[in-house]
Amino acid sequence: MHRKYTTMFSKACEYGIRAVIYIAQKSLNEERASLKDITAEIDSPEAFTAKVLQQLARAKIINSVKGPNGGFEIKKEDIDSIKLSEIVNALDGDSIYKGCGLGLKVCNANEPCPVHDKFTTIRSELRKMLENTSLFELATSLETGLTYLKR
Amino acid sequence: MHRKYTTMFSKACEYGIRAVIYIAQKSLNEERASLKDITAEIDSPEAFTAKVLQQLARAKIINSVKGPNGGFEIKKEDIDSIKLSEIVNALDGDSIYKGCGLGLKVCNANEPCPVHDKFTTIRSELRKMLENTSLFELATSLETGLTYLKR
DNA sequence: TTTAATTCGGATAAATTTGTCCGAATTAAA
DNA sequence: TTTAATTCGGACAAATTTATCCGAATTAAA
Numbered sequence: 001m002h003r004k005y006t007t008m009f010s011k012a013c014e015y016g017i018r019a020v021i022y023i024a025q026k027s028l029n030e031e032r033a034s035l036k037d038i039t040a041e042i043d044s045p046e047a048f049t050a051k052v053l054q055q056l057a058r059a060k061i062i063n064s065v066k067g068p069n070g071g072f073e074i075k076k077e078d079i080d081s082i083k084l085s086e087i088v089n090a091l092d093g094d095s096i097y098k099g100c101g102l103g104l105k106v107c108n109a110n111e112p113c114p115v116h117d118k119f120t121t122i123r124s125e126l127r128k129m130l131e132n133t134s135l136f137e138l139a140t141s142l143e144t145g146l147t148y149l150k151r
Numbered sequence: 152m153h154r155k156y157t158t159m160f161s162k163a164c165e166y167g168i169r170a171v172i173y174i175a176q177k178s179l180n181e182e183r184a185s186l187k188d189i190t191a192e193i194d195s196p197e198a199f200t201a202k203v204l205q206q207l208a209r210a211k212i213i214n215s216v217k218g219p220n221g222g223f224e225i226k227k228e229d230i231d232s233i234k235l236s237e238i239v240n241a242l243d244g245d246s247i248y249k250g251c252g253l254g255l256k257v258c259n260a261n262e263p264c265p266v267h268d269k270f271t272t273i274r275s276e277l278r279k280m281l282e283n284t285s286l287f288e289l290a291t292s293l294e295t296g297l298t299y300l301k302r
Numbered sequence: 303t304t305t306a307a308t309t310c311g312g313a314t315a316a317a318t319t320t321g322t323c324c325g326a327a328t329t330a331a332a
Numbered sequence: 333t334t335t336a337a338t339t340c341g342g343a344c345a346a347a348t349t350t351a352t353c354c355g356a357a358t359t360a361a362a
Contacts, residue, residue, distance in 0.1 A: 014254035067359030103165035218329030
């Protein structure tokens, strides 16, 4: 009965982040990434990943191009200004920053839950981190072989 | 398609933490808390909470007593040494500390995912916080009316 | 113009988490 | 000893998340 895996983000968001990093890497090299490329490269389920990419396209975080040689891309000049927080926000919303750690609907500095202050600290760290991490740094660390998206 | 609520813990764990804090408060006053007391006090679904309490009893975090005037309790002298981390561990496991932020099965300092270092920092903060927060401080803040478990 | 490669979108299915129901077991009190 | 209050445990149901399938729409290339 206990959870198999407690992840910070939904699966959709995990795949989404990985996909966007890969698309960014390709875009920096003036190439598009097709769905097949992406799922092969990040090792994710194809149809499900397609849905996630659709959502990211609707949110204007990536651009989609239909037809032969189509695929997904990100404008080179945008890659530095896109932050991890935008991707997370588009897929998982903002309750990771805002919601109460114990699930209370009402929980704030005036009427805090017992862990309110402690969680506020952690979550603000998380938020700062996501807001300060750019797609550019993630994509270049991948390009230079320092980091990995599979396995 | 995006998540309604992205919570740090499972619902089971949220209810579990709230329940244990309440039981601790009662135990500090030499009283037992019955399932009904608990679900009324923390505003949680009764049958589901019962399962969570069973798990916590099996994990020896709380003690259960059947029969009239039965309920749940925690030995007074244990309340200070029980940390939030034990409750979370019993209900959600330890993947919140250990798992990769992007869901990779292999992800470590040698073969890191692009966000590995940044997540390691955040998660270590979270872990420290959970390991350093005792049930005693949470229960007394509730007792003194500084914090709340409902709404 | 035809073909083929691609994303889009809707329906559906599987897996997991959340939640309910109810009888069995236990045990204190009447 | 009987009754009633309680937790325990198993089966089941609902909701959400994860995942698949497939035809439609688009569009570049042949």
